[in-house]
Amino acid sequence: MLENELEKNTINIRSLMKNSSDLILKYAKAGGVDICIVTCDGQTDTNRLANLVYRPLSKLDGQAVSSPEKLAAMIGGELLIAGDEKPVYSAEEVISSIMNGFCVILIDGIDRGYAVGIQGFETRSVTQPENHRNVRGSREGFVEALHINISLVRRYVKSTELVLKTMRIGKTSNTEICICSMNDRTDRKLLRSITKKLETLPLSLILESGYVQPFLEKKSLMFSEVGATERPDVFVSKLYEGRIGIIIDGSPFALFVPKLFTENFITLDDYVEKPVFAFFIRAVRYIAFLISILLPGFYAALANFHPELIPDSLLRNLAASESLTPYSILTECIILDVFYEIMREAGLRLPSNVGHAVSIVGGIVIGDIVVSAGLVGAPMLLVIAIASISGYIVADLNNQISVMRFFVIVMGGLFGIFGITIITLFFCLGICSLDSYGVPYMSPLSPLSLKGMRDTFSRDSWHRLSRTDPEIYNMNGAEIKEDEA
Secondary structure (H helix, E strand, C coil): CCCCCHHHHHHHHHHHCCCCCCEEEEEEEECCEEEEEEEECCCECHHHHHHHHHHHHHHHHHCCCCCHHHHHHHHHHHCCCCCCEEEECCHHHHHHHHHCCEEEEEECCCCCEEEEECECCCCCCCCCCCCCCCCCCCCCCCCCCHHHHHHHHHHHCCCCCEEEEEEEECCCCCEEEEEEEECCCCCHHHHHHHHHHHHCCCCCCCCCHHHHHHHHCCCCCCCCCCEEECCHHHHHHHHHCCCEEEEECCCCCEEEECCCHHHHHCCHHHHCCCHHHHHHHHHHHHHHHHHHHHHHHHHHHHHHHCHHHCCHHHHHHHHHHHCCCCCCHHHHHHHHHHHHHHHHHHHHHCCHHHHHHHHHHHHHHHHHHHHHCCCCCHHHHHHHHHHHHHHCCCHHHHHHHHHHHHHHHHHHHHHHHHHHHHHHHHHHHHHHCCEECCEECCCCCCCCCCCHHHECCCECCHHHHCCCCCCHHHCCCCCCCHHHC
16 A cells, blocks of 8 residues: 655555666655656656646646645646546556556655556557458457557447446456446346456466457367457447457457357448348358368369269369379378468468568469479369368458368368268367357357348348347347356
8 A cells, every 4th residue: 555655655666666667756846745756668648748747737836735635635636637537545556557558646645646647658550450351331440559449439339338347357467458248238147257257367468369268268179159350340230239348458359259150251241232242242151161161172082982973074184184193182182281271371470572472482383383293283283272262251260261171181082972971060060069158159040040040141131120139149049147157
């Protein structure tokens, strides 16, 4: 706790900060009373510090303040310094405040301080999302600063039903997060479960929302019941459906729970076009998803075990191409699939200008050379290329697609169509068995909900959709339990 003596308080703060060089203590007098203004270098706006704190306090030098209590009353209420102002009662609170962009005014003879919000740390400006882009709609995406992200959400929902609750997690990083919910739509048991999980988070250091995500989901091997988005408009739409949103300071991705499998195939553009166009493009996404997973394995299965299913003219061309290669169909397929993943990872991690060069060299030069050299067949290269490009259409499932495609290739190359059937059935059973906070992960497909199907493979017109408000827990089989935490 803070003491009445200013010198003891500053010594205690220096000791807790280990005399860190970014701790700034500015001693001064205000109305004849000794004060100390504590800030953290780089976390505050110097212009706002001068205009909102130094200037009002310096004006008190010409008038005598009767006592430290009078000065504290003026700073805490009568003297307008800044809109974001709060009292602090311990050295730990002082340190936490200054690290979050506040300056703290300590007064000699007063056992509390006053934290004033003058945040001024450098942040990235609001730009278009990198991963979740749309043709129409907002061009704004979340950034790394929590207060900016909260303001983006509030701009979309100017209602008292939107409730924002901030808290800190991480013993070392002391990361600030915000739990967002719609008061009239959110299930209270779900909100308590999520809050409890975040309060008991065992992590000490949190650098990204991906650190928190595993603690909010069940032990699923590949699919996650927690969604992530860069778009404030998508985030708000999830809140409107009764979900819980989590914004984490330092991350441009906001989380929301629960998440459904079919949401991976839905974008904001589907709601700004005519329903017939939405149906067509969603059908393309589902087809591309299946092609990306099944096509290489299906090709290996047909070439190895079921050549009679291939037309004669095409079969002769495939046989002529594959006869010049030294590897089996399965080996070729695995080599090209692994090589594609290597090339994709290299293009992702390298700087953008170099990454494009790697993609061009890997896709055109190396691809042409390996075919010309007879290491792999041209049909196999084409099959892998089509499957890889199709996987990018469903960007949120790209990692899952890569893993599933590899298993389908192995099973198809070893056991034919029978092997593909077995591994596909295994994947389907695994997905259908998932439960996302009381809501079946495959809802509204399993269990079937005719009301939910109005916005799954296709969508109804806005005239019909506007008649009822969508709520996630109105779907068939949805039931949140208190022990979900």
